[in-house]
Amino acid sequence: MKTRVTEIFGIKYPIVQGGLAYLAYAELAAAVSNAGGLGQITAATLGTPEKLREEIRKVRTLTNHPFGVNFAIAKHDNGGNYQELLEVAIEEKVPAISLTGGNPQPVFDRIKGENIRTLVLVAGVRQAKKAEELGADAVMAVGQEGGGHLGRDDIGTMVLIPRVVDSVSIPVLASGGIGDGRGLLAGLSLGAEGIEMGTRFIATKECIQANEKYKQAIVHANETDTVIIKKTLGAPGRVLKSDFTLSIIKREQEGATYEDLKDVISGNANLNYIYNGNDVEGYGWAGQVIGLIKNIPTVQELFDGMVTTAEKGLSRLDSIIGEQASR
Template structure:
């Protein structure tokens, strides 16, 4: 897949799972920018050493796979900014222009959003029940599963994740969990809309998502919010 990307002159590759060395080595010497997802300072330093062009930091607020230390975006972003020379992109709990301005205050060069983009008109792969679950979410609506496997990941809390956590408490390991954490279980929720017969990733920011706009409207709103804050601080409003 990386070779196809090189052949097709893809401008940017985002590396999000495991050791990034393989992908980074493959694209070296080609005119492709690489962005590596990291959830801890040491991972970030390693990515820089391996030649990444930028890192994307994910704090414990994020949806999907997270770091093992539960470090908040608020702490992890400035910490990594202080240790790296390459640009840092912040993620985890960011859903609006206020989050963007906070990320810039920490010294990040930009933001990444996951959950926020699922609740957009263009995200057609996501079943309407998945989007509705994000709209209904509050601060108690997500849980971290797979911690017992050393791969913690944040999902929407439902009877399915309750069951996963029960199995994890019984220390059943991967074999005891595999049917519950499988790709099929994920797809049943997110594609088929079976909200109690599978699981769906979501960040804590879901508590702050109240609409399903077009991506264009979302971007305009974020930029307007950020610009309002900037103006306020520069004494222009």
């Protein structure tokens, strides 16, 4: 597969693994990169420059392919300062970085002249145009089906992707509701030049940080088993439905403030579930794509299946369109 995304980032397949707070570390990132995609490690939840440097070097012992470092620049749960973490990424000469949340301009100002490729996660046309203006190599446009933090406008992937594609000249990756080869082919059909996936990569063998209970919940849930929390706080995020997350929504509806909710929406509450399997005092991010996830493969098996499915889908479309064209 050759698109501008594969050319810019030096990868075989235009598939990027999401930042996945607390989960996107060396083993997963290397597995994705070895399979032909762009794996990433998450900087924010590592917290300290020393830990990030260690993780970057660990990735390099596991793969000789390009990888990225994700910076969730709006928030650092472990108290880390993203500028300090960014300096480590620059010093270690990472091939790529991705930026989610917050204003990316200071990052672009700092890395100007450095040989680092850049991706920016966006949820609308305005953000995509701003990212292009700042010099982003590509944008990842996430529809409201996605897991984790989302845009505030509830725009679905099917509409968002062509809107963003029509609005910028840099490559666009489709994100939100994508977890197999059909989603890959659909994203390319909508004008994107690649895809980003988050939830699908949690349910893989190499996502070793994720508790088995979390993975099994993703596999056995269906597309109606997610809800959005923090909407009243202006920071909507899609999570697995549970008594815990439904209680958060109820409190929001009753007028709870951030201060009222900060303990139950914190990174620690997230860790309670994704690391320890405690769904009474914690939650896990997940997108609607859980309805399509039925197994826990290796990353290589996942990629092989996606490519095969995409090829079959393309053949099907060729036969449909070819038959119509010959009439």
